[in-house]
Amino acid sequence: xxxxxxxxxxxFLRLMSKHALLYTEMVTTxxxxxxxxxxxxxxxxxxxxxxxxxxxxxxxxxxxxxxIVANRGYDQINLNVGCPSDRVQKGRFGACLMAExxxxxxxxxxxxxxxxxxxxxxxxxxxxDRDSYEALAHFVSTVAxxxxxTFIIHARKAWLSGLSPKQNxxxxxxxxxxxxxxxxxxPHLTVVLNGGIETIQQAxxxxxxxxxxxxxxxxxxxxxLLAEVDQTLYGDLHPIPTRExxxxxxxxxxxxxxxxxxxxxxxxxxxxxxxxxxxxxRLFRRSLGELATRKEANPNDLWDxxxxxxxxxxxx
Numbered sequence: 001x002x003x004x005x006x007x008x009x010x011x012f013l014r015l016m017s018k019h020a021l022l023y024t025e026m027v028t029t030x031x032x033x034x035x036x037x038x039x040x041x042x043x044x045x046x047x048x049x050x051x052x053x054x055x056x057x058x059x060x061x062x063x064x065x066x067x068i069v070a071n072r073g074y075d076q077i078n079l080n081v082g083c084p085s086d087r088v089q090k091g092r093f094g095a096c097l098m099a100e101x102x103x104x105x106x107x108x109x110x111x112x113x114x115x116x117x118x119x120x121x122x123x124x125x126x127x128x129d130r131d132s133y134e135a136l137a138h139f140v141s142t143v144a145x146x147x148x149x150t151f152i153i154h155a156r157k158a159w160l161s162g163l164s165p166k167q168n169x170x171x172x173x174x175x176x177x178x179x180x181x182x183x184x185x186x187p188h189l190t191v192v193l194n195g196g197i198e199t200i201q202q203a204x205x206x207x208x209x210x211x212x213x214x215x216x217x218x219x220x221x222x223x224x225l226l227a228e229v230d231q232t233l234y235g236d237l238h239p240i241p242t243r244e245x246x247x248x249x250x251x252x253x254x255x256x257x258x259x260x261x262x263x264x265x266x267x268x269x270x271x272x273x274x275x276x277x278x279x280x281x282r283l284f285r286r287s288l289g290e291l292a293t294r295k296e297a298n299p300n301d302l303w304d305x306x307x308x309x310x311x312x313x314x315x316x
Contacts, residue, residue, distance in 0.1 A: 009270040010047045015246045016226040019234045029056035032065045051076040055093045063110035070115040081123040084158035085165045095158040101139040105146030112147040120150040125178045126157040150190040153179040200228040222276040254299040265292035
């Protein structure tokens with residue numbers, strides 16, 4: 001999720017699940033080849049297992065970037081063929097590439113030839129008027145011939161004009177049946193379902209029909225739901241950390257990662273939903289947000305937020 005799942009967000013989410021596969025925000029090939037690779041590709045080893053999501057449409061550039069990413073220690077590479085935003089379309093990547101399945105296959109083949117780690121594709125079920133099942137099946141079949149054996153399918157079509165990215169996540173109806181048909185017709189492929197999954201129980205139900213499930217904004221706005229993942233989906237019975245323990249574990253990380261000139265907000269913005277649905281959760285969110293806007297705020301101030309969680313005015 002562009003501008004959301006940065007390295008600080010991923011460190012935070014990993015505190016709640018040891019096994020969930022975490023994705024980076026989408027990074028374009030141009031940014032990697034011409035930008036600050038340490039800033040764009042750096043991550044804490046504790047974040048793994050981790051997937052680098054790439055945006056691009058030039059097979060040679062994607063091959064070069066795949067090699068760079070693999071050498072950095074990422075576990076997988078994912079090509080984004082699902083984002084419908086205008087700025088992504090102008091760069092000729094994202095969902096508009098569904099109209100060019102052979103190009104996507106060539107991109108996958110180029111990346112696969114350079115790396116030994118898995119290369120996957122995240123896609124929609126269709127775009128604009130190219131939304132027939134036959135068009136989707138042709139896309140999947142063609143890209144699979146390029147070497148992709150794992151597809152993450154957002155079970156909505158995308159309108160490339162007329163709808164904002166937010167509307168494209170809400171207006172086109174969810175069609176889980178279409179994604180399920182792909183899984184049925186391509187049993188040799190790994191098909192992961194994305195879109196509209198809000199709880200771990202819903203994930204469990206979808207796993208009866210799919211190889212995996214992807215949580216997006218639900219895990220960002222209500223991150224503590226990931227605390228259920230390891231026991232429920234992976235059978236790992238290690239103790240589940242409390243919300244307070246997760247919050248406490250972030251403070252030394254922030255102290256270490258926060259450099260001169262950096263804002264506390266760059267870290268705490270990912271933590272706002274930690275007490276989602278809990279008594280005092282709204283006050284926690286407001287207090288944390290207000291603290292992060294103060295220029296003089298520092299990581300030690302976060303202990304005050306935690307102490308306030310235990311005050312009678314918050315608990316009642």
